[in-house]
Amino acid sequence: MSRGIEFNNRLGDIPDYPTAGNYEFGGELVKLASNESPFGPPAAVVGAIQGQLETLNRYPDPEKSALRKAIADRAGIGPERVTVGNGSCEILLSAADALLEPGAELIYAWPAFSVYPMLAAASGATEIKVPLDADARHDLDAMATEITAATRLILICNPNNPTGTALPLDEIAAFLDVVPDHVAVILDEAYVEFNLLQDPDDSLDLLAKHGNLILLRTFSKIYGLCGLRAGYALGPDRFRRAIDQVRQPFSVNALAQAAAAEAVRHQDEIARRIEATVIERVHMESELDDRGLDYAESQANFTWVSVGDRDEAAIVAGLADRGVIVRAGTALGEEGRLRVTFGTRRENDRFLAELDALL
Numbered sequence: 001m002s003r004g005i006e007f008n009n010r011l012g013d014i015p016d017y018p019t020a021g022n023y024e025f026g027g028e029l030v031k032l033a034s035n036e037s038p039f040g041p042p043a044a045v046v047g048a049i050q051g052q053l054e055t056l057n058r059y060p061d062p063e064k065s066a067l068r069k070a071i072a073d074r075a076g077i078g079p080e081r082v083t084v085g086n087g088s089c090e091i092l093l094s095a096a097d098a099l100l101e102p103g104a105e106l107i108y109a110w111p112a113f114s115v116y117p118m119l120a121a122a123s124g125a126t127e128i129k130v131p132l133d134a135d136a137r138h139d140l141d142a143m144a145t146e147i148t149a150a151t152r153l154i155l156i157c158n159p160n161n162p163t164g165t166a167l168p169l170d171e172i173a174a175f176l177d178v179v180p181d182h183v184a185v186i187l188d189e190a191y192v193e194f195n196l197l198q199d200p201d202d203s204l205d206l207l208a209k210h211g212n213l214i215l216l217r218t219f220s221k222i223y224g225l226c227g228l229r230a231g232y233a234l235g236p237d238r239f240r241r242a243i244d245q246v247r248q249p250f251s252v253n254a255l256a257q258a259a260a261a262e263a264v265r266h267q268d269e270i271a272r273r274i275e276a277t278v279i280e281r282v283h284m285e286s287e288l289d290d291r292g293l294d295y296a297e298s299q300a301n302f303t304w305v306s307v308g309d310r311d312e313a314a315i316v317a318g319l320a321d322r323g324v325i326v327r328a329g330t331a332l333g334e335e336g337r338l339r340v341t342f343g344t345r346r347e348n349d350r351f352l353a354e355l356d357a358l359l
C-alpha cells in the first residue's frame, strides 16, 4: 500500500498564507480585502509591458539591470545595493533562506504581516513574536530585550500591516542604535508612501548609518502592480548577493522588470494617488467616528476597525453576501477586527452603506 509522497518535517510547520476568498456576486464586487490600489497602471506602464510581448522567447535579464538602476538613481545609492524580487515577499522568504537556520532566532511584532510566520517555519529557526503595544504599534523596547547571541534577523513593519500604525522614524533610529551590527534588520516599508509621519526618502538616511539595515519596498501597493510581482530591497551589497545565491536566477519576469522601471518614472502620478488615498482615509475615519467604531491610527491605505462585541465573522460574511470583501481580524492575528482597504469614494461608501444595513 502506498502512503503517498513523504515530505520533509518542516512542511507541517509552515502556515498557509491567509488569502482573501473568491466570491461570486451578481453585481459590482467591491474588493477591499488585500490593500490593493484601486487605480490601474498608468498608460506608459501598460505600454512598457506591451513592449516586452514580442521578445518573450528570451529569458529576462537575470541582473535586472535597468530596473535596479532606475531604483538606485531615485534612491541616490549604488545599484549594487538594490535587490529586486518577484514581489517583496520573495525577498522576505529568500532572506529567511539566506540568514536563518535551526538554532538561529528571528524577532518580529505581532500582529504583523501574515508572511512573517513562514520565515521561521520554513528555515527551522526559532521565532519570537512580540505583542504590539496598547496603541497597536511596535513595542521596540520589548523587541530589543529579546535580542540574544542567536538573533539573526529582526523584522519591523512600518506602517504595520494589518494595523496601519506607524512609528516615528526617530524611534526606529534609536532602536537600530542598540541592535548589534551582525543582526540584520528588515524594515518593511510596503506602505511608506502613505505615511504622513515621514517622507519616504527619510528612511534612506538610516541606510548610510547602519550596514545591517535593509529597507523593503514594493510595486504592489501605491504603484498598483501587485498582479505582476515586483518588489525591492535597499541594503548592503552582501545582502543582494546572498539573496541571489538562494533563489533561481530568473525570478523576476521581463514584463515586471519593464513595468516597474517605467513606473518609477511617474512620481507625479504617485503623488496624486497618495493624495487621493489620504482623502479617503480622512473620509472613512470620520464616517467610522460617526458610527462610534474605534480604529487604530492608520498611516496606510487601510483601516483596522474594532467591531466591539459584535460577531466579526458574521460581519465579514454578511458584507461578502452584499458584494463587499474585507478581511477578518482573526485570520490576521486579532479577533474582533476588520481590515478594510481604502478604495475609491464610491467603493468606500458602498462598504459603509452595506455595513449600516448589516449592523
Ligand SMILES: *Cc1c(COP(=O)(O)O)cnc(C)c1O
Residues within 6 Å of the ligand: 035, 086, 087, 088, 089, 090, 113, 157, 160, 161, 188, 190, 217, 218, 219, 220, 221, 226, 229, 230, 231
Ligand atoms: C503587501 C505587503 C507586501 C508586498 O508584498 P509583495 O510580495 O511585494 O506583493 C510586503 N509587506 C507587507 C507588510 C505588505 O502588506
